[in-house]
Amino acid sequence: ADILTDRAIRTKLSAALSPDHLEVHNESHMHAVPPGAESHFRVLVVSRRFAGLPPLQRHRLVHQALSEELAGRVHALAIQAKTPEQWTSNPTLDRSPACRGGSRGDGALRDKLQAGGD
Secondary structure (H helix, E strand, O other): OHHHHHHHHHHHHHHHHOOOEEEEEEOHHHOOOOOOOOOEEEEEEEOHHHOOOOHHHHHHHHHHHOHHHHHOOOOEEEEEEEOHHHHHHOOOOOOOOOOOOOOOOOHHHHHHHHOOOO
């Protein structure tokens, strides 16, 4: 399922934004999710389509392209949206902070996940 979600994200962002550079990172292992529930992703999209757009508009383009995934399997999506010029001047991928939605040692969260709650 992880590969399918990753592939869908790559395919849809490529079609919508014709990126010069695209990275999709599954960060589900950093969060308290049940095994097989790939739901936390970070994307880096470098596209000429972002030229002249503020960050909010860039993020909206990414969200529009991934609306189906965001309505389903993908629970969290961290976005870096850069123009080719921005990427050339700073070609780094931000790191995600530690998940604050619970830890692997949180029994209450584990029980909730096993019960199928959200």
